[in-house]
Amino acid sequence: MRRALQLASLGAGRTSPNPLVGAVVLDPNGALVGEGFHAGAGQPHAEVGALRQAGDRARGGTLVVTLEPCCHHGRTPPCCGAVLAAGIHRVVVAMRDPNPLVAGGGLRQLRAAGLEVIEAVAEAEAMALNRPFLHRIATGRPRGILKWAMSLDGRTALPNGASQWISSPQARSWVHQLRAQCDAVIVGGGTLRADDPLLTSRGRRDPEPLRVVLSRRLELPEQARLWDQGTAPTLVAHGAAAPAAARQRLEHLGVERLELSTCEPLALLEALAVRGCNQVLWECGPDLAAAALDQGCVQALAAVVAPKLLGGVAARTPLGELGLTSLEGLRPWHPIGLERLGPDLLWQLEAP
Numbered sequence: 001m002r003r004a005l006q007l008a009s010l011g012a013g014r015t016s017p018n019p020l021v022g023a024v025v026l027d028p029n030g031a032l033v034g035e036g037f038h039a040g041a042g043q044p045h046a047e048v049g050a051l052r053q054a055g056d057r058a059r060g061g062t063l064v065v066t067l068e069p070c071c072h073h074g075r076t077p078p079c080c081g082a083v084l085a086a087g088i089h090r091v092v093v094a095m096r097d098p099n100p101l102v103a104g105g106g107l108r109q110l111r112a113a114g115l116e117v118i119e120a121v122a123e124a125e126a127m128a129l130n131r132p133f134l135h136r137i138a139t140g141r142p143r144g145i146l147k148w149a150m151s152l153d154g155r156t157a158l159p160n161g162a163s164q165w166i167s168s169p170q171a172r173s174w175v176h177q178l179r180a181q182c183d184a185v186i187v188g189g190g191t192l193r194a195d196d197p198l199l200t201s202r203g204r205r206d207p208e209p210l211r212v213v214l215s216r217r218l219e220l221p222e223q224a225r226l227w228d229q230g231t232a233p234t235l236v237a238h239g240a241a242a243p244a245a246a247r248q249r250l251e252h253l254g255v256e257r258l259e260l261s262t263c264e265p266l267a268l269l270e271a272l273a274v275r276g277c278n279q280v281l282w283e284c285g286p287d288l289a290a291a292a293l294d295q296g297c298v299q300a301l302a303a304v305v306a307p308k309l310l311g312g313v314a315a316r317t318p319l320g321e322l323g324l325t326s327l328e329g330l331r332p333w334h335p336i337g338l339e340r341l342g343p344d345l346l347w348q349l350e351a352p
Contacts, residue, residue, distance in 0.1 A: 239263030
């Protein structure tokens with residue numbers, strides 16, 4: 001199962017809306033004869049790849065897989081059929097598939113056919129690997145990560161707005177890798193106007209994550225690196241009050257536009273879930289970040305702290321107003337990692 005989990009991780013950032021899945025096949029003597037992982041939606045599932053590699057050596061053997069084999073027709077045929085056709089005698093599964101189309105049905109089908117089925121082997125590790133998928137299935141929206149880089153005194157920009165670069169090259173490289181693990185990167189109109197960001201993984205993911213701008217009235221620059229979609233696609237989500245001229249300008253640029261019923265983080269994430277996003281990265285300014293937190297759109301934090309002092313009472317900070325009036329009962333975020341990125345420190349935390 002450890003090997004199957006390693007294989008599953010090879011698909012990170014490329015399988016949405018599907019989960020990460022890895023599989024190995026052992027022959028009747030326990031020798032490893034096949035391996036596979038799910039590399040992307042529409043491509044063969046991990047079980048199918050491992051069984052194909054094993055061929056006739058799978059007959060009478062064991063399939064070890066990180067997720068319950070599917071029993072429904074999607075973009076690909078159900079895996080349970082392939083398992084039965086291969087002559088497998090035993091199936092070892094890390095976790096059940098929470099997708100309502102499966103939800104234990106695959107395991108019931110295998111048991112009904114006479115196979116031995118063993119469940120919950122390294123279940124916690126498998127669930128951690130598929131945290132974004134599980135969150136989308138449970139809530140109907142992608143898992144959100146909020147990231148920022150700040151100085152030692154908590155500033156994300158100077159009073160005049162200058163912010164490039166607070167963090168080190170090593171930290172920026174880490175952010176590129178983080179983007180590669182996400183299906184979309186979200187900013188607001190203010191960040192677009194101030195920073196003209198590129199928001200790509202710099203080639204660490206193919207295809208690049210969807211670049212998303214959330215703007216109520218489409219008060220956006222006529223020229224921006226996000227408008228060049230040769231490298232990565234861009235989606236601009238806006239409210240009903242956006243002027244017709246601004247909408248037409250985006251259409252003329254060839255930028256996809258999405259009108260939301262309410263121009264809020266929660267509505268945006270619900271729309272991105274429909275598009276198959278399992279995980280998104282918020283790289284936005286303080287007001288949008290505060291709104292995303294308030295609406296439950298952030299499940300993890302990644303804060304880069306640089307050993308620099310910016311000062312300035314009016315200097316920008318990571319978060320806008322959260323409406324707090326007391327520290328009593330305030331639940332701290334759970335630290336899950338602290339590491340060095342060159343001269344900087346990276347804090348990673350999860351929601352309480």
